[in-house]
Amino acid sequence: MQVYGEHYAAARRNTQRATIAPGLDIAYVVDDYTDGWADPPLVMLLHGIAESAEAYAAWVPTLARRCRVVRVDLRGYGLSSPVHEHDALTIDQLADDIDALAARLGGPIHVVGAKLGAQVALELAQRGVPWMATLTLAGVLISPGGALGKWVDDWLGLVDRSGVEGWARATMPGRMGAALSAEAMLWWARYMGWAPADTVKACLRMLPRLAEPARLEAVRCPTQVIVAVQPERPGAYDQRQSVAEVRRWQSRIPGSVLVELQADAYHIAATHPDDCAAITLNFIERISS
Template sequence: MQQRNDTPASPAAGGRFADYAAARRGAARMAVAPGVDIAYVVDDYTDGWKNAPVVMLLHGVAESAEAFIGWVPQLARHCRVIRVDLRGHGLSSPVGEHDALSIADMADDIDTLARRIGAPVHVVGAKLGAQIGLELAQRAVPWMASLTLAGVLISPGGALGKWVPEWIGLIEQSGVEGWARATMPGRMGTALTPEGMAWWTRYMAMAPAATVKACIRMFPRLAEPARLESIVCPTQVIVAVQPEQPGAYDQRQPVAEVRRWQTRIPGSALVELQADSYHIAATHPDACAAIALRFIERISS
């Protein structure tokens, strides 16, 4: 697998993502199904003589592999890191607005990619990526070495379903950027500066409207998984424990509710993080990466 370094664009050019194509020159692509290619980036700064563990990072809706850039410094020195563009996102194959997108299909993409890697893979999922990770873990795919969930709604249908018509309307009226801006406080809490909130809004605005609509329309079909008890790989759930902040579109679930379903996963651990955000992978990348790395190294040893 190839090694990748990011070279930020100049501030005058608008930051790292001003020229997205240039920022992703190092991406590779793999055909995982007829007409479906998955793009990914490999970050590997490990010692060449070590058999480093492989970690795959799965992002959320309206994001891409770049959402995990803040995790790379810690993880990539000790692990071979694969940052994936999920179907319809980044440089992966597009999806149509009314495509019958499903977690099962997106999990099939990752299953194919991981099997071709040919090594045990530690999966880290945030938001949509967490749903895919849970699906793969319930299948007991043989290549999955562990699962870390950093920001997950166990029932997106119950938590977000009531907003689907409103969110589709926001995108149709003001684009993905308008939707991202309106929903950002409920996603990030108070953790980011105004500049950080604006950056994430611009970044998520780059996602295709068709993909975002297709994902949002999928939410009502996503209930609490029925087979959590069947998960056999080591699993940890990182949860924000500071009180929720009032505001529109608050996407967090109470810690007690997270603990309720987490305990259905045999032998799993709940790791508390001092944060008030739902998207902790974005607001607290250093802390989340450190938690994930300790978990992976303990399992790998």
């Protein structure tokens, strides 16, 4: 864990921390290259399992010139407070963390979520938190329990036998599809391998409990869902989903829009960061105008 923390501390110069409860700090990176006289929108980016604020680094050039960007380390990742393997981690807890952080930052805040971060963002949107200005989902499984639950025991075994990097390597094709080069796939596996095994296992154990949200109709903030349109090429641990399935649940969110992206991947926030960031910026500026 110490080596993990040192890795991020050495690489970052703009990390801030908020103590949101006794013994619980949430770290975040602020990127702001806006004009000094501007009043830019605030955008918060929430990452997936075995990631950290660095997962959104490629989004920064597009977003940070026009927005103040906050890239969060979810609990247990990056420089946020650790999680232990057998902690009873829940989406509610992770959402509470972000709600408390948002109170410190001040609203309104435009939220982007991918993977685990999308689950957290959806929970907050269903609560109707007043500070959430818009919601963008860039890669989300609406029922992680249904889609991934059957693999959790296998994945826990992979982490125990091969470490987080070994698990990331084995599952990377199902996450990234054919959208990345071999060099990029290796980079992502090594990067995800920095994540603490305790946190990753706690998150994996949480997945079977995550069913399709029951309150999507309660979401009131403007919402867009970015979905990959890809050929049917199933493989090991394939996490991709059809546009029809995404449209089915997206249509439950009042007034939401679906944006189709030509991509052979599930984790489009990683495989197509420039496209996703541009789509997000356009949505934020259109809603804010």
